[in-house]
Amino acid sequence: TKWVYSFGGGLNEGGAEMRNLLGGKGANLAEMASIGLPVPPGFTITTEVCSAFYANGNNYPPELAQEVAAALHRVEEVMGLVFGDANAPLLVSVRSGARVSMPGMMDTVLNLGLNDVTVEGLARSSGDERFAWDSYRRFIQMYGSVVMGVPHHRFEDLLEQAKRGLGVHDDTAVKAADWREIVEGYKEIVQRETGKPFPADPQAQLWGAIGAVFGSWMNPRANTYRKLHEIPASWGTAVNVQSMVFGNMGEDCATGVCFTRDPSTGEDMFYGEYLVNAQGEDVVAGIRTPQPMAALRATPDQAPMEKVLPKAYEELLRVRALLEKHYRDMQDIEFTVQSNTLYMLQTRTGKRTAAAALKIAIDMAREGLITQEEAIQRVPPTSLDQLLHPTLDPKAERTQIARGLPASPGAAAGAIVFTAEEVEDRAALGEDVILVRIETSPEDVHGMHAARGVLTTRGGMTSHAAVVARGMGRVCVAGAGSIHVDYKAQTLTANGVTLKAGDWITLDGGTGAVYVGKVATIPPTLSGDFSTLMGWADDVRRLRVRANAETPDDAETARKFGAEGIGLSRTEHMFFGPDRIGHVRQMIMADDPEARTKAIGALLPFQRDDFASIFRIMRGLPVTIRLLDPPLHEFLPHGEAELAEVATALGQSVESLRARRSALSEANPMLGHRGCRLGITYPEIYAMQVRAIIEAAIAVSRETGEAIVPEIMIPLVGVKTELDVTRKAAEDVVAAVFAEQGTTLDYLIGTMIELPRAAITAGQIAEAADFFSFGTNDLTQTTLGLSRDDAGSFLPYYVDHGLLPKDPFVSIDREGVGALVRMGVEGGRKTKPKLKLGVCGEHGGDPDSIAFFEQIGLDYVSCSPFRVPVARLAAAQAAL
Ligand code: PEP
Numbered sequence: 034t035k036w037v038y039s040f041g042g043g044l045n046e047g048g049a050e051m052r053n054l055l056g057g058k059g060a061n062l063a064e065m066a067s068i069g070l071p072v073p074p075g076f077t078i079t080t081e082v083c084s085a086f087y088a089n090g091n092n093y094p095p096e097l098a099q100e101v102a103a104a105l106h107r108v109e110e111v112m113g114l115v116f117g118d119a120n121a122p123l124l125v126s127v128r129s130g131a132r133v134s135m136p137g138m139m140d141t142v143l144n145l146g147l148n149d150v151t152v153e154g155l156a157r158s159s160g161d162e163r164f165a166w167d168s169y170r171r172f173i174q175m176y177g178s179v180v181m182g183v184p185h186h187r188f189e190d191l192l193e194q195a196k197r198g199l200g201v202h203d204d205t206a207v208k209a210a211d212w213r214e215i216v217e218g219y220k221e222i223v224q225r226e227t228g229k230p231f232p233a234d235p236q237a238q239l240w241g242a243i244g245a246v247f248g249s250w251m252n253p254r255a256n257t258y259r260k261l262h263e264i265p266a267s268w269g270t271a272v273n274v275q276s277m278v279f280g281n282m283g284e285d286c287a288t289g290v291c292f293t294r295d296p297s298t299g300e301d302m303f304y305g306e307y308l309v310n311a312q313g314e315d316v317v318a319g320i321r322t323p324q325p326m327a328a329l330r331a332t333p334d335q336a337p338m339e340k341v342l343p344k345a346y347e348e349l350l351r352v353r354a355l356l357e358k359h360y361r362d363m364q365d366i367e368f369t370v371q372s373n374t375l376y377m378l379q380t381r382t383g384k385r386t387a388a389a390a391l392k393i394a395i396d397m398a399r400e401g402l403i404t405q406e407e408a409i410q411r412v413p414p415t416s417l418d419q420l421l422h423p424t425l426d427p428k429a430e431r432t433q434i435a436r437g438l439p440a441s442p443g444a445a446a447g448a449i450v451f452t453a454e455e456v457e458d459r460a461a462l463g464e465d466v467i468l469v470r471i472e473t474s475p476e477d478v479h480g481m482h483a484a485r486g487v488l489t490t491r492g493g494m495t496s497h498a499a500v501v502a503r504g505m506g507r508v509c510v511a512g513a514g515s516i517h518v519d520y521k522a523q524t525l526t527a528n529g530v531t532l533k534a535g536d537w538i539t540l541d542g543g544t545g546a547v548y549v550g551k552v553a554t555i556p557p558t559l560s561g562d563f564s565t566l567m568g569w570a571d572d573v574r575r576l577r578v579r580a581n582a583e584t585p586d587d588a589e590t591a592r593k594f595g596a597e598g599i600g601l602s603r604t605e606h607m608f609f610g611p612d613r614i615g616h617v618r619q620m621i622m623a624d625d626p627e628a629r630t631k632a633i634g635a636l637l638p639f640q641r642d643d644f645a646s647i648f649r650i651m652r653g654l655p656v657t658i659r660l661l662d663p664p665l666h667e668f669l670p671h672g673e674a675e676l677a678e679v680a681t682a683l684g685q686s687v688e689s690l691r692a693r694r695s696a697l698s699e700a701n702p703m704l705g706h707r708g709c710r711l712g713i714t715y716p717e718i719y720a721m722q723v724r725a726i727i728e729a730a731i732a733v734s735r736e737t738g739e740a741i742v743p744e745i746m747i748p749l750v751g752v753k754t755e756l757d758v759t760r761k762a763a764e765d766v767v768a769a770v771f772a773e774q775g776t777t778l779d780y781l782i783g784t785m786i787e788l789p790r791a792a793i794t795a796g797q798i799a800e801a802a803d804f805f806s807f808g809t810n811d812l813t814q815t816t817l818g819l820s821r822d823d824a825g826s827f828l829p830y831y832v833d834h835g836l837l838p839k840d841p842f843v844s845i846d847r848e849g850v851g852a853l854v855r856m857g858v859e860g861g862r863k864t865k866p867k868l869k870l871g872v873c874g875e876h877g878g879d880p881d882s883i884a885f886f887e888q889i890g891l892d893y894v895s896c897s898p899f900r901v902p903v904a905r906l907a908a909a910q911a912a913l
Pocket residue numbers: 500601603662787807808809810811812873874875
C-alpha cells in the first residue's frame with residue numbers, strides 16, 4: 034500500500050476523484066496542482082493510515098515514517114529550504130481533512146518547524162525579525178492548544194497582560210524584542226500546564242501534529258458529529274502537510290481573497306480584495322483596508338493589485354482562465370504572493386446572487402464553457418423570485434422583531450393598518466401601508482391589493498393570505514405567531530416592542546422577517562439574459578405552464594411572464610367587489626328561490642364582464658374557470674349594519690335574518706357547505722356562472738374572431754354523482770345560451786381532484802370529466818387532516834424537528850398526497866387515455882413538486898403569475 038501522496042511542485046499523485054483516500058482537502062489540493070495551478074508543495078497522508086492506525090492498536094504502518102520523510106524531502110527540494118535548518122528553514126502547515134468537512138476535529142497548525150534556532154534563520158532570510166518572532170509565538174500558541182491541550186485563554190491572558198505592560202493596544206505595535214519575551218512566557222505556560230517542555234525538534238513537532246489529527250478523529254465531539262450525520266467511523270481522516278508561504282514578508286508579498294467573476298452582478302471580471310505585506314486573516318480582520326484587484330475597479334486613491342504587483346496579477350489572470358476552464362464555473366479563491374510568486378491556497382465554487390447566477394450561466398454558455406442545458410441547470414428556479422421583486426438593500430440597517438413564514442417574496446415597507454377598508458382609504462391618498470391581520474378572508478382581498486404588503490399572525494403557506502398575496506405579487510409574511518395583534522387597541526406587540534397603527538414596519542417576504550421602521554429596498558431589474566434563459570428553458574420543457582389568475586391585472590402579468598393559459602380562475606374573489614357583495618349576501622340570505630334568482634340575476638352582468646376581459650387578454654389561450662367554491666359561511670353579513678342593509682334589500686326583518694345567519698353558520702366551514710355541494714343545493718349560482726362564461730366566450734369570439742374554448746371546472750367533487758348532476762345542469766344552460774345566441778362553440782367541463790376519495794375513484798369520475806385539475810392545497814389538507822389555516826401554530830415545529838421533511842403545503846408530500854395524485858392520474862388515464870391533466874394547487878409553482886409532476890406525466894402546472902418563470906425553468910430542469 035502507498036500511504037503518502039505528493040502534490041505541487043510538478044509531482045501530483047492524487048486528484049479530485051480520490052476524495053475517499055485523500056479526504057476533501059487533499060483531493061482538492063491535488064486537483065488544483067494537477068491542472069497547473071501554483072499550489073505550495075506538500076503531501077497527504079491517506080485516510081487508510083487512519084484506519085490502519087486504529088486497527089493496529091494505535092500504531093502506524095511501519096513504512097509510513099519512510100514515506101513521510103521522502104515526501105518531505107521532495108518539498109524541501111522544491112522550495113529550496115530545509116526542514117529544521119538553521120539558515121533557511123522550511124515551515125509547514127498540518128491540517129486534517131476527512132471526506133466531508135467535519136467540525137469537532139483538529140483543524141490547523143501553522144508555522145510548524147520553528148524553534149529557538151530556526152526562528153533566527155527565518156528572521157535572517159525574511160529580513161524581518163519581528164515577523165519571525167510573531168510567527169514563532171503564533172505557532173506555540175496553536176500547537177500548544179490544539180496538539181498539547183493547553184487551554185487557549187492561558188496564552189491570550191499572557192498576551193493581554195504583556196500588551197498592558199507595554200502600553201499598547203494592537204498586536205501590530207508589539208516589537209520583535211517583546212515577542213521574544215512573550216515566546217518565553219508561552220513556553221513556560223506549556224511546561225506548567227503539561228509538565229513537558231515545548232518540543233524543539235521539528236520532527237517531534239511534525240509527528241506530534243500528525244498524531245493529534247488522527248487522535249482527534251475519535252474524540253467525543255467528532256464521534257457525536259459523526260453519529261448525528263451518519264458518517265461511518267471507518268472512513269477515517271487524512272492529514273495534509275504543506276509548505277508554508279508568507280504574504281507578510283515584505284512589500285513584494287500579499288494575500289487576497291477573490292471571485293473569478295463578480296458574485297453580485299456576474300460581470301466577467303475579478304472581484305475581491307488583497308492586502309500587501311499581510312497574512313490571510315488580516316484581510317478579514319479589518320484593521321487595514323484591503324485594496325481592489327482590477328485597475329478598472331479602483332478609485333484614484335486606491336492601489337489595485339494590477340498596478341502594485343503586476344507580475345503576480347498577470348499570473349493570477351492565467352490562473353483564472355485555467356480555473357474556469359477546468360471547473361466550468363465561477364470560483365471563489367484564496368491566494369498568497371510571496372516575493373512576487375503567486376501561490377493558490379484554495380478554490381471552490383463561488384456563492385452568488387440570483388442576478389449573477391443568471392448572467393454567469395448565460396455568459397459561460399456563450400463562451401462555450403458550458404452547454405445551454407447546463408446553463409439551464411445552473412440557475413436555481415426559486416432564485417428568479419429575487420429578480421422579479423424588490424429586495425431589501427443589503428447595506429441597510431435593520432432591527433428584526435419577528436419572523437413568520439416567507440409566504441410571498443419581495444420586500445415592502447409601510448405604515449401599519451389593521452383593516453382592509455382603511456388600507457384602501459390610505460392607499461388612495463398615496464400612502465404606503467402594510468395590512469396587518471390575525472388572518473385574512475376573501476373580504477380583505479381589496480385591501481390586500483391596495484397594500485404594499487400583508488402580515489398575518491396565523492395561517493400557513495396556503496392560508497388565504499399567502500395564496501392571494503402570491504397571486505397578486507404582493508409581499509406577504511404569514512403566520513408570524515410571536516406577534517400579538519390587538520385590533521381594539523390598534524397595536525401589535527412582538528419581542529417586547531409595541532407598535533401602533535401608523536407606525537412603519539418592513540416585511541421581507543423572501544425570508545419571513547419583520548423589521549421595525551423603514552428598511553431601504555432596491556427595485557428589481559430584468560435583464561435580456563432573463564428572456565434568453567426562459568427561451569432556452571421553453572425549448573426543452575415538456576410540461577406546459579399556466580397561471581392562476583382571476584383579475585385582468587393578474588391575467589396581464591401572467592401573459593407577460595409567459596403563461597400558456599389560465600389553469601385556475603377563482604371566481605369567489607369576484608364576488609367581494611363593493612358593487613357585488615350586497616347582491617351575494619341577498620342571494621344566500623334569501624329564503625325563497627325567487628328572491629335568490631333576482632339577486633343572482635344582478636350578478637350576471639358583472640360576471641360576464643369579468644370573464645370577457647380575461648378571455649380578451651388571453652387571446653384564445655385556454656382559460657379554466659372554476660365555479661364558486663368557498664363555504665357560504667364566508668359570505669355571511671357580519672355586523673349589525675351589514676345585516677340591516679341586507680334586510681332592507683330583501684324586505685325582511687332583521688330578526689328573521691339573524692336567525693337565518695345562525696342557521697347558515699358552520700363549525701367547520703372548510704369541510705362544510707362549499708364547492709359543488711353549494712352548486713348542487715343552490716343550482717341557480719352555477720347556472721348563472723355557466724351562462725356568464727358562455728355568453729362572454731361567444732361575445733369575445735365574435736369580437737376578435739378568435740376561437741375561445743372555455744374550460745368550466747367543478748370544485749370539491751368527491752363522488753362521481755356530484756359531477757354527473759352539475760355537469761348535466763351546466764350542459765342544459767349551455768344549450769339554452771347556444772339557442773338564444775344562434776351559435777355554438779367548443780367547451781370543456783372538468784373537475785378538480787382535491788379530495789382523497791376523488792383521487793381513489795378517479796377512474797369513475799373521469800367518465801364525466803373532460804379534464805382533471807389536481808387541487809393539491811385541499812388534497813394536502815384533507816389527506817393529512819391538516820388545516821391550511823391553522824397549521825401555522827405547530828407545523829413549523831414539525832419541520833424544524835424533522836417530523837416532516839418540508840412544509841407539505843409548499844412542497845408536495847410525495848409519499849402521501851403525491852401517491853394520491855399518481856393514483857388519480859392512472860385512474861383517469863385508464864378511463865380516458867387522452868384526459869387532460871393539470872395541477873393548480875400552490876405546488877404547481879414549487880420546483881421540487883414540479884419535478885414530481887413531470888415524473889407522473891401531468892400535462893401542465895398552474896401557479897401564481899409571478900411564479901410562472903420559476904415554473905418554466907423548473908419544468909425545463911425536470912425534463913433534462
Ligand atoms: C386547491 O385546493 O389546491 C385549489 C387550487 O383550490 P383552492 O386553493 O382555491 O382551495
